[in-house]
Each structure stands twice: as C-alpha cells, then as structure tokens.
Amino acid sequence: MLIRIVTDWVKRSNKLERLWLMAKIEFKLRYYENKLGLLWALIKPVSDIVIYYVAFELIMKQGVPNFISFLFIGLIMWNFFVECTTGTIQILNTKKYLYEFTNMNKIEIYVSTLISNCIGFFFNLLMFTLYFHIFEKGVGSYTWNALYFIPIFLNLLIIALAFSLILSNIYIIAKDITQIWIVITGLGFWLSPILFKLDKFREALPGLEFINPLSGVIINARNVLLYHKAPDWTLFFFGWLYAGILLVIGLLLLNRLGSKAAEKL
Numbered sequence: 618m619l620i621r622i623v624t625d626w627v628k629r630s631n632k633l634e635r636l637w638l639m640a641k642i643e644f645k646l647r648y649y650e651n652k653l654g655l656l657w658a659l660i661k662p663v664s665d666i667v668i669y670y671v672a673f674e675l676i677m678k679q680g681v682p683n684f685i686s687f688l689f690i691g692l693i694m695w696n697f698f699v700e701c702t703t704g705t706i707q708i709l710n711t712k713k714y715l716y717e718f719t720n721m722n723k724i725e726i727y728v729s730t731l732i733s734n735c736i737g738f739f740f741n742l743l744m745f746t747l748y749f750h751i752f753e754k755g756v757g758s759y760t761w762n763a764l765y766f767i768p769i770f771l772n773l774l775i776i777a778l779a780f781s782l783i784l785s786n787i788y789i790i791a792k793d794i795t796q797i798w799i800v801i802t803g804l805g806f807w808l809s810p811i812l813f814k815l816d817k818f819r820e821a822l823p824g825l826e827f828i829n830p831l832s833g834v835i836i837n838a839r840n841v842l843l844y845h846k847a848p849d850w851t852l853f854f855f856g857w858l859y860a861g862i863l864l865v866i867g868l869l870l871l872n873r874l875g876s877k878a879a880e881k882l
Contacts, residue, residue, distance in 0.1 A: 639729035640736070662692040662741060673812055681814050683756060686749050686843055691811040691835050693741040694773060698831060699802050701734050701777035706784045706795050709875060723875055727781055731774060749842075756843070765841040765848050772853075773834045775860040782867025786874040805829065810836055826852060830859035 666688045674684045681687050705727060712726050750758060787794045808825060809832050810818040819826065826832040833852030840846045 636725060636729045636732060639725065640732035643730055643733035662689065662696055665692050665696075669812055679814060679817075683753050683843065686745070686753055687839065688812070689745045689748065690838055690842055691809075693738060693745065694835055694838055695806060695809065695811055695831065697734060697738045698773065698777050698780075700737075701731050702780045702784060703795075703798065703802070704734070705730055705781035706788050706798060708781070708785050709789065723871060727778060727785075731778055731781070734777075735774070756845075759842065760845040762841045762845055762847055766838060769834060769837050769841065769848065769853070769856075772856045772860055773831075775864055776830055776834070776856070779860060779863035779867045782871050783863065786867070786870035789874050789877070805831065827855050830856055830863075 666685060669688055669692075670685060673679050674681065708726060708730060709723070715726055746759075784794055784798055808822065809829055810826065813821075815836060826836060833849070833856045837848040837852055837856070840848055
C-alpha cells in the first residue's frame with residue numbers, strides 16, 4: 618500500500634501543474650482578502666524580532682553580533698516549520714472532499730499546502746536578504762557558501778512534511794494532538810538556538826542540537842548565510858537522517874491510518 622501511494626503519484630501526469638495550482642489556491646485563500654496581503658507573512662517575524670531584540674539584546678545584553686539578522690533567519694525558519702505543521706494537523710478532515718470525491722493523491726494535498734507556505738517563506742527570505750545587504754555593514758553580502766542553503770531548506774521542508782504526515786494521521790485517532798503540538802512547539806522554540814548564542818546554547822544544553830532536528834537546520838542556515846561558512850557537516854548529516862526516518866514514519870502512518878481517514882473523520 619505504501620509503495621502504491623508513492624508510485625501512483627510518480628506515474629501521474631501534470632503533477633507539477635496540479636501542485637502549483639493547488640498551492641496558489643491555498644495561498645490566495647490565506648492572504649487574498651486581507652488588506653495587507655502577503656505583508657502579514659512578514660509582520661509576525663518582524664514583531665517577534667522587536668520583542669526579542671529588546672528583551673535579549675537591550676535588557677539582557679547577550680552581545681550577539683548582528684543580532685537582528687541572527688534573529689531574522691532563525692525566526693522565519695522556525696515560523697515556517699510551525700505554520701506547515703499546525704496548518705496541516707486537520708488536513709485529512711478539512712480537505713476530505715479532495716481525496717474522497719476526486720482522484721487526487723493525499724500526498725499532493727500535503728505537498729501543495731507546504732508549497733503555499735514556501736511562497737510566504739521566500740518573501741520573508743527576500744526581506745531578510747535586503748536587510749542583510751543594506752544594513753549589516755561589513756558582513757552584509759553572500760558568498761558561494763550561501764548555495765548550501767538550498768539543501769538546508771530542502772531538509773527543513775522534508776522535516777516539515779514528515780511531521781505534517783505524522784500529526785495529521787495521529788489526529789484521526791486522537792483529536793487532542795492539536796493542543797499537545799502547541800505545547801511541544803512552545804517548548805521546542807525555547808530549546809532551539811533561535812535566541813541564544815551557539816556557544817551558550819551548547820554550554821547550557823549540550824548535545825541538544827543533535828537531538829532537536831530544527832536546531833541543526835537553523836545553525837547551518839546561519840553558518841552559510843550570516844557567517845559565510847560551510848555547514849556543520851555532522852549536523853547536516855543528522856538533519857537529513859532525521860528527515861528520512863521521520864518521513865518513513867509519516868508515510869507508514871498515512872498507509873495505516875490515512876487509508877481510513879474518510880470513514881473515521
């Protein structure tokens with residue numbers, strides 16, 4: 618069954634066109650009727666940056682160089698992950714009509730939703746790039762190491778897809794996973810190196826950057842974009858290892874529980 622789900626999707630024609638059309642519809646539903654439109658995707662990280670800059674740099678004086686850029690890249694990656702996962706917990710229920718009354722594959726529904734989130738993410742990344750190049754004097758330029766951001770972001774995307782599959786299938790049998798996930802992401806935010814210098818994070822929570830898959834992704838994103846370095850290859854490896862294991866678990870749950878979603882939800 619699991620192999621059939623994947624091979625069925627691969628064999629279908631017009632996959633990319635269908636995914637892009639669904640992603641655009643999802644994106645318009647989210648932003649089209651809002652007066653500020655896509656700017657709402659930027660307002661959340663910017664408001665967070667203001668709050669955490671005052672708390673951690675002005676009051677607590679962490680002394681992180683280029684702290685706004687440091688926060689910016691961490692927050693947009695974390696917010697992307699949270700939006701992808703929280704927004705898909707009930708997807709097998711809210712999008713039941715798509716897989717029940719059409720020949721659409723469930724995987725397409727997940728992927729198209731994540732692609733719509735990617736539009737907002739890349740808008741934020743563009744804003745980060747403009748800020749970084751204009752205001753970060755002396756360091757505000759990318760090097761060839763910035764190209765490593767492509768596999769780093771793909772790693773983040775697959776982790777988000779894997780958690781989306783896992784959470785949405787658990788929702789079929791346990792509706793309170795929504796509230797549980799809110800608690801887990803709240804803890805995960807403070808147990809990730811989003812607000813803290815890496816050396817202090819490792820000193821206080823040694824080894825957590827290997828346990829928390831998002832930590833390695835954020836650390837490596839800062840390495841290649843802010844610090845002009847190559848990724849930490851150990852963290853890079855662990856990130857892809859987590860992505861592969863979690864994705865297999867998610868697909869197995871889709872095979873076991875997702876096949877009964879229409880009758881249970």
